[in-house]
Amino acid sequence: MPRIACLHTIDSNAAVFDEALRATGLTGVSLRHTVRADLLAAAERAGRLTPEIAAETVAVLRGLCAEADAVLLTCSTLGPAAEQAAPDAPVPVLRVDAALAAEAVKEGGRVVVLCAVATTVEPTRRLFEAAARATGAEVSVQVVPGAWEAFKAGDPDRYRTLVARAAGAAREDGATQVALAQASMAGAAALLPEDIRPLTSPTVGLAAAATASRAG
Structure with a gap:
């Protein structure tokens, strides 16, 4: 086992x-x-x-x-x-998030990666941009405003809602794929329709x- x-x-x-x-x-x-x-x-x-x-x-x-x-x-x-x-x-x-990056960029296109914590942005950007070199994907890494504050305040419902809204907005703005960089964000995916559901790392x-x- x-x-x-x-x-x-x-x-x-x-x-x-x-x-x-x-x-x-x-x-x-x-x-x-x-x-x-x-x-x-x-x-x-x-x-x-x-x-x-x-x-x-x-x-x-x-x-x-x-x-x-x-x-x-x-x-x-x-x-x-x-x-x-x-x-x-x-x-x-x-x-x-290494497997997440590879999955997110595999078909190229415009990939938006959402983070909740600011300290995650740079390591995430480096990881996704390195993965994107093989496929030509365009990567944009963004922080979801207010999300981490909601998480730390013990409000997971608001946390997931803010992340889901940001993921939906990214798709509306033309992203071909959206990835949630942090494992704690995974629950937000279920709040969106399956056809625009973001990728999650767990x-x-x-x-x-x-x-x-x-x-x-």
């Missing part, structure tokens, strides 16, 4: 990934959740992912390798740390981790 260790920076994301596992239909996969909210909080205070925060994240990711067949970093702000941890890790270490990220764990 493949074991995937998930490193979260938001408590509620454990349930998001448990639900995503059920939605993917993956069988024989077990998830283990570790939450380090302090890492995202430190990045928010610094306004970015600093080398020190990245180094601590790398250490946590490598520690999780001991009892897993793959490790999945679910925080987009910390995403580059997964790329730093991966080369010397004994099992695959992935960032959840399901595609878990599928990628499961494939990597079996290959390893």
